[in-house]
Amino acid sequence: MKPRVVICGAGAAGLTAAIFAAQSGAEVTILERTDKAGKKILMSGGTRCNVLPVRMEYSDYATSSSPNRMKNVFKSWSLDRCHMWFRDEIGLEMDCETESNKWFPKSNSAKEVRDLLVKAATDAGVKIEYKKNISRLDFEDGYWRISTEDGGEICTDRVIIATGGLSVPTIGTDGKGHQVLRRTGVNHTDLFAALTPLTTKDPGLKSLAGISLNVRMSVFINRKKAAEANRSGFLFTHRGFSGPSVLDVSHYAVMQLDKNLPLPEFHVNWNGMSREEWEGLLSSEKGKVQNLVGKQLPARLAKLLCDRAGIGDENASELRKEKRKKLLKLLTEFPLPVDGHEGYRKAEVTGGGVPLERLDTSTLEVTDLPGLYLCGEILDVFGRIGGFNFYWAWVTGRLAGISAAKRPA
Numbered sequence: 001m002k003p004r005v006v007i008c009g010a011g012a013a014g015l016t017a018a019i020f021a022a023q024s025g026a027e028v029t030i031l032e033r034t035d036k037a038g039k040k041i042l043m044s045g046g047t048r049c050n051v052l053p054v055r056m057e058y059s060d061y062a063t064s065s066s067p068n069r070m071k072n073v074f075k076s077w078s079l080d081r082c083h084m085w086f087r088d089e090i091g092l093e094m095d096c097e098t099e100s101n102k103w104f105p106k107s108n109s110a111k112e113v114r115d116l117l118v119k120a121a122t123d124a125g126v127k128i129e130y131k132k133n134i135s136r137l138d139f140e141d142g143y144w145r146i147s148t149e150d151g152g153e154i155c156t157d158r159v160i161i162a163t164g165g166l167s168v169p170t171i172g173t174d175g176k177g178h179q180v181l182r183r184t185g186v187n188h189t190d191l192f193a194a195l196t197p198l199t200t201k202d203p204g205l206k207s208l209a210g211i212s213l214n215v216r217m218s219v220f221i222n223r224k225k226a227a228e229a230n231r232s233g234f235l236f237t238h239r240g241f242s243g244p245s246v247l248d249v250s251h252y253a254v255m256q257l258d259k260n261l262p263l264p265e266f267h268v269n270w271n272g273m274s275r276e277e278w279e280g281l282l283s284s285e286k287g288k289v290q291n292l293v294g295k296q297l298p299a300r301l302a303k304l305l306c307d308r309a310g311i312g313d314e315n316a317s318e319l320r321k322e323k324r325k326k327l328l329k330l331l332t333e334f335p336l337p338v339d340g341h342e343g344y345r346k347a348e349v350t351g352g353g354v355p356l357e358r359l360d361t362s363t364l365e366v367t368d369l370p371g372l373y374l375c376g377e378i379l380d381v382f383g384r385i386g387g388f389n390f391y392w393a394w395v396t397g398r399l400a401g402i403s404a405a406k407r408p409a
């Protein structure tokens, strides 16, 4: 008889787990809380779905678990093999955006990605049951009893929890999986919103909404540099700041506020030019300061920075020392007046989760709970913007799926 694998959650990790478990010989059922599979895939990458990064480093990920455990998981499926699986097995044609290090579907359609994964799952014999909200997991006599809110129950000796994190709770990911796991004795670290926009009360900066540019951003906690964004995209929004450079470091603000600690300081260099380069430009070129700055930066931002340095109509040659000093600081170390963040409502992922120490990282089975496997965002690993989070979902989904199917009865 085929082993029976039940998967909770039909997101990126759950669908991948299902495909691999079914192809490894199991009879597979997915229980999905909502009426659709892969809702986050549908909304990902601005509905284009950034399926994978082109290259990855372990430093693209954050975890409070042992980094070696995380590396072990990634070693189970290289980025190249994962990419080949999408291309050759799933049938997804992809284009590479070399500059941003991202793979997107050729069609630019996240729906195509979701549909192809659902098709691969159903072709492999996977049954997806929708509107099944897992409310309880009980382990008795070597079997898992999975209870759903509609009063249903399923028993199996192998179950995979792929219920995601807490980001965008309105679409069905509100941390219910974490609650269910806690009752079985599987605890998680502190959870926090990550890759979420930052907010400001500064009306001048909010009026720049829509302007995007490439910046260099540094984060300071207690005056010590805690991080530097290694991507440059920055976007002014009606509520504050977004773009990869902001999202990648936003969790520093979230974590400080969650602990009732002062916000970090975010310093922005608006175009990567050094103080000396700006000084050279202001002393060698003729014309109004505002125009010279406006040649290097978007005009409205240039005007705001000059206004804040107290510079009106003056020519560069007339610029007083104090104003010059102030302007150079605003151009290269602008203190971003962040007052908060947009939390899980807008977060692309959840930071923290079930520590990898709780699992056998060669199978993703919980160490002292036989037959219970975890994959995806529910685990204590998240990546930067750029396809890194899906890569984690695909890798862990595959590993949990194969391991659950092949587990000796």
Ligand SMILES: Cc1cc2nc3c(=O)[nH]c(=O)nc-3n(C[C@H](O)[C@H](O)[C@H](O)COP(=O)(O)OP(=O)(O)OC[C@H]3O[C@@H](n4cnc5c(N)ncnc54)[C@H](O)[C@@H]3O)c2cc1C
Pocket: 008, 009, 010, 011, 012, 013, 014, 031, 032, 033, 034, 036, 037, 038, 039, 040, 041, 043, 044, 045, 046, 049, 050, 051, 052, 132, 133, 134, 135, 162, 163, 164, 165, 167, 168, 171, 172, 173, 174, 176, 177, 346, 347, 348, 349, 375, 376, 377, 378, 386, 387, 388, 389, 390, 391, 393
């Ligand atoms: C707006 C947005 C854009 C993003 N864009 C990208 C991108 O382009 N590239 C990238 O790499 N990452 C992106 N991400 C992150 C990526 O979507 C996640 O990392 C990934 O979806 C996590 O996969 P998962 O399967 O673990 O969780 P999810 O995809 O969240 O799936 C969890 C599933 O479990 C179901 N579920 C939850 N609770 C229960 C329950 N109690 N019972 C039954 N089912 C339940 C949910 O309904 C859901 O279907 C984006 C995220 C967001 C929010």
